[in-house]
Amino acid sequence: MAAVATCGTGAGSTGSVVAAGSKNHVTSFQRRGPRASGSDSSYSRLVSIAGTRPSVRNGQLLVSTGLPALDQLLGGGLAVGTVLLIEEDKYNIYSSLLFKYFLAEGIINGHTLLVASAKEDPADILQELPAPLLDDNFKKDFDEEACNHKTAESNIKMKIAWRYQLLPKMEQAGPVSSSRFGHYYDASKKMPQELIEASKWHGFFFPEKSSSTLNIEPCSLTHGYIKLLQFIQNIIYEEGFDGSNPQKKQKNILRIGIQNLGSPLWGDDICCTENGNSHSLTKFLYVLRGLLRTSLSACMITMPTHLIQNKAIISRVTNLSDTVVGLESFIGSERETNPLYKDYHGLIHIRQIPRLNNLIYDVSDVKDLAFKLKRKLFTIEWVQDNYLRQERNIYPPGFSYLLKQKDSAWGEGSLQHSTFLMSFLAKATAFASRLVRHSEPLEQTGSGRALQAAGPRLWRDGRRQEAPGLLVTPP
């Protein structure tokens, strides 16, 4: 299996192994040398967990978020034991899609799921998960779409904008077989029923659980958060994800998904008033992180931070989470008509990446990232790629352009030269194309030793023709 192979080479090269904890706690944050006693069985136990791989940088165990493009931006995936916080977009369209991708990835890999929501029944959420894309039927469509905008792009070496060429291209790899790390999903189809039924999941629907009594004295957490914490802790202990239950030896990852945390449906009022219960959410996150660090689990939380009235809470929540990703959709904003953002559905901001077991961390150099949801694929790209693509629509390759360079005769210039020099003469770049472009290439009328370099059709047949373009005298 490919995952095992990468685990093996990773361990061999770095010399450190993600191994199970020594006495009671199973945590992925401990690292042992390869000669530690009794670690062989536990090492093989952890290596064989489906859907995980060790990080290249620090041996941390990673799981996929369900979006291979996002995995690449987060340094390979989501580390086990950490919290991924998604700041929701305004209408909660794309953040709920990311939530579903996360859960779908768990089902495909055979992880145990814990879905918590105050808005929808977890059973309904699971019915609406996207279907995974398998290799054969998708590969043809993907290649067709990819070749539409990959015609001459990668082949043209840029002369003026050469710094853009040095930046790494976003990965546009196609779907892979189901044993690999990240999978692609088709948002238009639903996950097959038999896969959902074969998976192991626990649901927490707050309206159902709110009536039962508490057995903890009232602290400043709201009722809903206390019940959710107790539920999570119960599952972790009962199923043995933290290694403290002697009867259960768990070899799997628990994926926790919490939807719309902080919204009024959970009983929290930070989205309603500015002076609400300001410690409830932060305390919840702290204890949740304590639970995650001591167990084999990973958590994704979506939070409507655009609704939180007190901005100080947002910065505290960011400090208490490990990875923070913000989504901003263009629906209803003025950016919808901005030509720079044509074809994109929104921006994605990577606000924080944790430094785990390390002084440094993997940060991508590309900062302006936008996403789009095509029929079947959720892609994340660098915004400037689109701008360069639009430039090429004005000056398509394959035509020749005339350009007067300084102190030299008329000659042929490259695409970048013409754009650069002519666009500042024209009021808009569209006009520059009319100045520069002519439809047919020049005919060779001489012996061929020197290239025809005179102006277009000016001296053809020995007689002066009329000049094109601007030099036409008005009638």
Added chain:
Amino acid sequence: MFPELNNLLNTTPDRAEQGKLTLLCDANTDGSFLVHHFLSFYLKANCKVCFVALIQSFSHYNIVGQKLGVSLTVARECGQLVFLEGLKSSVDVFFRAQAEPHPLQFLREANAENLQPLYEFVREALKPVDDGEAAWRCPVLLVDDLSVLLSLGMGAVAVLDFIHYCRATVCWERKGNIVALVHDSGDTEDEENNILLNGLSHQSHLILRAEGLATGFCRDVHGQLRILWRTPSQPTTQRDQSLTYQYKIQDKSVSFFAKGMSPAVL
């Protein structure tokens, strides 16, 4: 510890000062590399360290410490290091009622008044050993970080009181040092955090402030470090000395250079 930072601060583990409060502050960037520096510095200086680690787990500090040349497990076993792991203990405190008062007792209470259990824990941990064996040099309290206590429901005044009590015991009575990290929230109006930060800035002898660059993200310069030496008890007849450097964090060390003199640019 980072040798370049030792040169900038003009200290070595052999001649570490005593009775000082050092404030670490970060704005728009992650200042945790300073915590790793001071942890390994004081362990190498043969001091007894009480580390209140509220943000990350023990193995995180251990792995980074091994890159910097100290082993936290060995230090903990031989008694040099007393480690309070906030994340792990919070789970114990929250879900199971404890018999005796726990330093993180305030997690269970609705309106915790003060951080007295935490102070008792620190005082107990840094008690001088009086059975004649080779004692450690001086006690050191290291807190990572204080802003989390605000998020967990304590007021800024309660945290300032806690630091005041610790200063009286650790710095004045036992001639030790305190190092604490506080996040600076910048332009978000976190008033409690500003109260805490201003209050501590006035009490501290040395302030190390890690800031992100004003121009944004840069691959070769990760931020800017401001060092400010203060004398809080004496009247300010002499000016406080302040220096600014830029830094780049590498795998096992941090390199410092003057502003604009990054090796990538020269």
